[in-house]
Amino acid sequence: MRVGLDMGGTKTDAVVVDPAGAIVGRVRLATGWGGDQIVRTAVAAVRAVATDAGIGLDDIVSVGIGIPGQIEPGTGRVTHAVNLGVDELDLADAVAPALGIPVRVENDVKAAALGAYVLRGSAHGFHPRHGSMAYLNLGTGVAAGIVVDGELWRGARGTAGEVGHISVDPNGPECRCGQHGCIEALSGGGAVAARWGRPGALPVADVFAAAAAGDPHARELRAGVARGVAAAVRVLVLTADVELVVLGGGLTGLGAALTGDVAAELAASAEASPFMRSLQLEDRVEVLPAGSPAAALGAALIGAARDPEPEEVLAHG
Structure with missing residues (x-):
């Protein structure tokens, strides 16, 4: 099981993606303000969505977090997330020890792009590794x-x-x-x-x-x-x-x-x-359809890129 979080200025959308690529749990929480509260929100969201999916933390192999701001390449460090009250925060290093799960962080728009790409591929019946x-x-x-x-x-x-x-x-x-x-x-x-x-x-x-x-x-x-x-x-x-430009936001x-x-x-x-x-x-x-889980799904897939064979991680719903 893989978890993805889309942390926005007011709410955090969390999903659980099973090995077949289906979303089997989804919850939304209010996002806290400032670095400490962002970390608390991320940890609480992972625990809440695990409960919603009926699984334990030991069933989760990775967590991906999509968040506004700049992400330093190769790290989980977020900078200039002004809408969240964060100037600089090593989000991955703060969240991973609290959960005991590997955490990967990506810009929220990039996460949404990946999620929207995979969802559209699934909806139209083509393999999401092409196009x-x-x-x-x-x-x-x-x-x-x-x-x-x-x-x-x-x-x-x-x-x-x-x-x-x-x-x-x-x-x-x-x-x-x-x-x-x-x-x-x-x-x-x-x-x-x-x-x-x-x-x-x-x-x-x-x-x-x-x-x-x-x-x-x-x-x-x-x-x-x-x-x-x-x-x-x-x-x-x-x-x-x-081939396509998908409008969201x-x-x-x-x-x-x-x-x-x-x-x-x-x-x-x-x-x-x-x-x-x-x-x-x-x-x-x-x-992008209203209420789409694209950003949280994309975050889950980005988190799963730590797995040995990320190319097998596809989503179907």
Whole structure:
């Protein structure tokens, strides 16, 4: 049995994956704030999901944790997980002794990319060791994970997929990275909320609603969101030539309002360019189903990569 955790800013999603690749247990817990509480949450989540699956800790061979922030290559050390109150934390070394189980840590978007790749392969009846896919996470920020033939592609320094900080409009809004007109500055939930500047529980949803009602500022922001997401899709296809771009993250809760705008942006570029038209970008975009366990599943598979034969770890549900 393998356990995967997706540790987000408010909740932790935990799954147990059996030797056949099926998810046999799943629980969600509130995520604590700060390093000590993150460790306590991870340990509690593993124990809780083991109970849910009716197994003991001695039945678990590995734990994988997907978490926001940067992961130092070859370690379980997390840095700059600002949404969790963590500047630096050796998460693997803190959690493994408490459980007596090997622990591996990965960036949450990369974990979600692997999980989404495997789930889609299972759903469509093809072997998840073949093909390529990018997972584009649209949340507070914008980032992607790329999977090729069942393996995460991290790049030379682990930054493959960081499309959020590609500038697509030098005269556009300032990004938190210091550039102007980055994809994240146009499409990141945090950037849109800041530019909207009005209080609300779901500011990006408020922007889309106000745009539909004719508010000119909201219409400008909404158009920017679609422009940024469409640009990210183009970058991922034109640079990595992935077969599919799967959209996930909180902004996908906007549903057809978002995907319709993005499709229109992609169609406009196709109309203007025979080359772009030949790429059939509109047909290469899908949305991750709401409530999908992709990130936690991906974390479980990454944790299982410590096993002697990780190539046999497939998921079917």
